[in-house]
Amino acid sequence: MLMFKFFFFLFLVSFNSYSYWQQRVEYKIIIDFDHKNHQFLGKQNLKYFNNSKDTINKVYFHLYFNAFQPGSMMDVRSRSLPDPDRRVMDRISKLNKNEIGFHEIKKIEQDGKSLKHHTQGTVLEVELSHPLLPNESTDFYLEYFSQVPVQIRRSGRNNKEGIDYSMAQWFPKIAEYDENGWHANPYIAREFYAPWGDFDVSISINKDYIVAATGILESKKKEKNKNTWNFKARDVHDFVWAADPDYVHDILKVDSEDLELHFYYQKTNDEMVSNWKRLQDDTADAFRYINKKFGKYPYTKYSVIQGGDGGMEYPMATLITGERSYPSLLSVTIHELIHSWYQMLLGTNESYLAWMDEGFTSFAQNITFNNEFNEIYNLNSINPLERSYNRYYTFIKSGLEEPLSTHSDHFSTNQAYGVGSYTKGAIFLMQLGYIIGEEKLFKGLRRYYNEWKFKHPDEYDFLRIMEKESGIELDWYIDYWVKTTHQIDYSIDYSFELKEKDQNKISVSINRIGKMPMPIEVEVLYEDFSSENYYIPLSIMRGEKDNSDNKLIILEDWEWVNESYQFNLDMSDKEIKKIEINPSGEMADIDKSNNIIEFE
C-alpha cells in the first residue's frame, strides 16, 4: 500500500511538472594564438546533453568567421539591402586572403569516432556516428585552424580605435535545438541563440597582451614568450574575449551587490582616461538600480571592455568603442549591461524575438536614465519613452514597417528591423504598463526574470507571467502589436443631444479609427482645474487595469467589434473645460489631433 502511494505520488508529480526542457553544453577550449599572422589553432571538447525527447542524428555548428569572406551571405545581403549597415557596406567584398576570416575544421569526432561533415558558409553540418538518444550526452572533439578577420562587424582585429583583438563569435559554436527543432541560422547580420552551459577557455597568446573575457580568470601561466590565460564561466550561452597590449585594467569592487566591475581601456588621451574613470562609479550605480528594479544580477563579475564596433552584449561583458563623449559612453555601457538581463539571462531566440531583447533593454535603459541619470539625459519624466514614441510615429509614415515577428535577418530594410526591435519593442512594455498598471508591470518583469533566467523564454512565457500578475487576458495585445502592423488611432466627439434631452449632460463618443483595439483612458478637466479619469476596458481583457488607488472611474467594457462607444458626462455641478483621450501619451495613438475636445 505504501509502495502504491509512493508511485502514485511520483506519477502525479511528473504529470504536473511543466514540460520545459533545454539542451546543455560543456565546452573546454584550448587556443594557441599567433598574433603575427592573426591566426590560431583550436582544440575543443564539447560535452553535449540531449535533454529533449528526440533522437538526434545530425548536429550543426556556427562558423561565424566564415561570414567575412567575399561572396558570403553576409556580404551579398549587405550589398543588396537598400540601407546596409554603414560598418559593413561592401567592405567584405574587398577583403584579401590575409584579411578574411575563416574556420578550417581539421578534425571532428564523436566519442572518439571521426564524423562526416560539410561546411556551407557559416554553418558546419555534422552527421553523428551513432544517434544521440533522449536524456543522453555525447562528447565532441574538434580541431580547427582559424584566421581573425579585419574588423568588419562586431568581431575582428584592429578595430578603428586600435584594439588588436575583439573576439566575439570566434569558435565553432553548436546551434540551439529547442522545441521548434534546430536553429542553424547562417550568420547574415545579426542575432544569436545558443545552448546554456559552462565554458573553460585557455588562451595562449604573446606575453605582451592583456586578455579580458567572459567568466573568471582562474590562472595565468607563463611559458616561453606566451602567457596562457584560463577563464571559467558557468551558466552562460556565449563566451567573448578581447586582447590588446595597451589595455589599462581597473577593478571596482561593489560589495553591496557582490560584484566586481572590470574596465579595460586604452589611455589614448586625457579625456578618454577621465571618461573611463568617471564611468566606474556610474556603472556601479546603474547595477544597484537595475538589481532592485529588474532582479538581481547573479554573476560576481562584469567587464566593460573597449573593443568591437559600437556596443555589443556578451555574457558578463560588453565590447564597446571607447572614444566617445561621456553621455554616450555611459549610455552605451548601460544599454549593454542591461542586456545581461534581456538576452544574457533571459535567453530569448533573438532571431525571432529581437524586440524582447533590444526592445526590453531600450525600455529598461530609459527607465534607468530617468530615475538615476536624469541630470545627464534629461528625459521627460512623465513619459520617459516619449522619444521612442516619436521615432515610431515618424517611421510608420515611411510605409516600411514590418511585423515584429519577422525573423531579424529577413526584414526588408535595416531600418524596419531597428525601429521595430528597439523602438516598437520598448513601446511594447511602456504600453503594457498602460494596459495593466505600472506597479503590475514592474512586479511582472521581476517575476519573469526570477522564473525564466538561465532559460529560453518566448513571448508567451512572458505573456503568461503578465497575465497571472495582472489578472488580464493579453493574447490580443501580442496578436496586434507583434504580429501585425495595425495601428492605434482613436478620436473623440461629443453631442448635447441626448435621448432624454437633459441639458446638463453631454454624450461623449470615442471612435476607433485604427485597426488595433485598446482600452481607453479619458481625462475630463473642469473649469476649476479639478479632473476625473474615465477608463473603458476591452471585454477581451476579461479584467481591468489595477485601480487600487481608485483614481479611475471604470465604465462598461468595450466590445472591440464596435467602432464607436458612447458614455454620458454630467455637467450640472461644474463646467467642463477639456476632454482628452490618452492624457499620459502611453498609448501609441498615431494621430493626436483628434484626441481632445476643448470647450470655451
Ligand SMILES: [Zn+2]
Ligand atoms: Zn542592444
